[in-house]
Amino acid sequence: MHLHPLTLFGALLLAGLADRAVAAPENSPTGKTCRCLPTQPCWPDKASWDAFGQTVGGLITTTPAAYECHDPHYDDAKCQEIQKGYFYDHWRQHQPGAVQQTNWEMVGDKGCLGFNKTSQCYQGAVPLYTVKAMTFEHVQNTVRFAAKNNIRLAIKNTGHDYLGRSIAASSINLWVYYMKNMDFSTDFVPEGAPAGSSGSGAVVLGSGVMWKDVYRAAEDHKVVVVGGAEATVGTSGGYCQAGGHSPISPKHGLCADNVLQYKVVTADGELKVANSYQNTDLFWALRGGGGGTFGVVVEAVYKTHPAFKSINFAAYQLYFLNATETLPKILNAFLSRQVQWSEAGWSGYVYVLENFMAILYYLPDADLTTAKTFLDPFFGEIEKLD
Structure with missing residues (x-):
């Protein structure tokens, strides 16, 4: 067996807003109707x-x-x-x-x-x-x-x-791709909060911003933001509205846990602010799945967190000449360590195919010696499977 550093990777993340945010026509007593088609008289001229x-x-x-x-x-x-x-x-x-x-x-x-x-x-x-x-x-x-x-x-x-x-x-x-406003703040206070409320670190994002752009800017501001691992994932759509897992979720929660405020256009065309102090039902819904069912998010505000002192990244590709015998043993060695690794703060992604396995794991705020105490025994065990 041979271990190779992995240089390119992508995480399968759901992103994008749902495709229906339109109120039912007024002439529909049940609210159930087909949309107008270009071949029908209802189509605008x-x-x-x-x-x-x-x-x-x-x-x-x-x-x-x-x-x-x-x-x-x-x-x-x-x-x-x-x-x-x-x-x-x-x-x-x-x-x-x-x-x-x-x-x-x-x-x-x-x-x-x-x-x-x-x-x-x-x-x-x-x-x-x-x-x-x-x-x-x-x-x-x-x-x-x-x-x-x-x-x-x-x-x-x-x-x-x-x-x-x-x-x-x-x-x-x-x-919404070109709605790319981005503003970092050290004392953001949600609209409608009681007078005197304390502010917190946050980033305000237009709905066209992608996570890769946020990460570059966050580095300049010496903060981290919970987001996706794939370059073309947007910040304000279905990724966060469906939960939003991240390599740093074990430390800072899902993306949905980090939302401070949404600005959303609802199906009546009204612009509303949704947070813990106003339109709380909408704020709850937008963080629980369904995305564009409830409206079009035009701006999102997320918590920022202090930058990590360090981060360890383990990336390996494993190729199997005899997957029938080798793969179950490797999976057993890997899965049996997951509770211990999770409690220590490791997280990431694993891809398993017929004769291939990729491991992409992260451990923030730990030195290399600590990281190796977890990785060396695992890789030592699987090297013996040649």
Whole structure:
């Protein structure tokens, strides 16, 4: 058996807001109805769409990411640029008609995948229009228009959602990716708190900020923030609203435990502040799963914590020539130590495949000698399994 340092890794985290935050139409006595489709008389006319666009800084007619690679829309120069970035997260998060997993851009077998110029390019699940939201008012106006016209609303930051909730066919795409305000404070006090309330360390984040950006800024401020481990996870969407596990959760809790305040646009288009002092039911709901079911979070405030004095990171790849015999023994050696390691403050991620295992573990605020007292016996045991 051979152990190799792991240089690249990603954590499977749910992110992205849920795709429905629209009030039921007033003419629906039961509140249960299908959304309006472009083929129906209820669909707004061009003048209505144009007027709406003026309230949100312009409206993007959205096409699939590979649109210019297919006839009759083929454009050689544009298609070459698309091919360079098509399979990269960073490129996809900048495209209004793309999400991180291409299967969610499909409706059944109808989509616009790949670069075969003669193959049919279907709209699939890609929204028909995109609002590039830059302000709270853009979000409010979008929610109100969707509610008034009974149009499905898809809310997206980077499109990192393994359940495909940031994309929907025949919808308006509310794209919050460019709402990137970020402000660190040492004495944040939630709105509505009693006079004289003490402040605490916090970071105020627009809903388009990604965790990788927060971590860079947090280092400059000598603080840490509980967040995700994957570069394209957004800070204010489904990651935290569904709990939000983190490598530092054993020390500082889940992301949901660290929320101090949300600003959220509810289904009636109103901007509300939700924290421990006002709209407490909404504050509770937004930290318990469901995400965009309750509204569109446009700003989130999270606790900050003092920077770690040190952090140990153990990363290994294990490859098995005889997994049938070796893997159960390694898992037994690994799992039998988890209670002890957890009590000592270790946390992280483990990936187990047929003939491969990756271990990514963290131990904050401990020296290397302490870390090795846990790791050396484990790796010594599995080295003997050759």
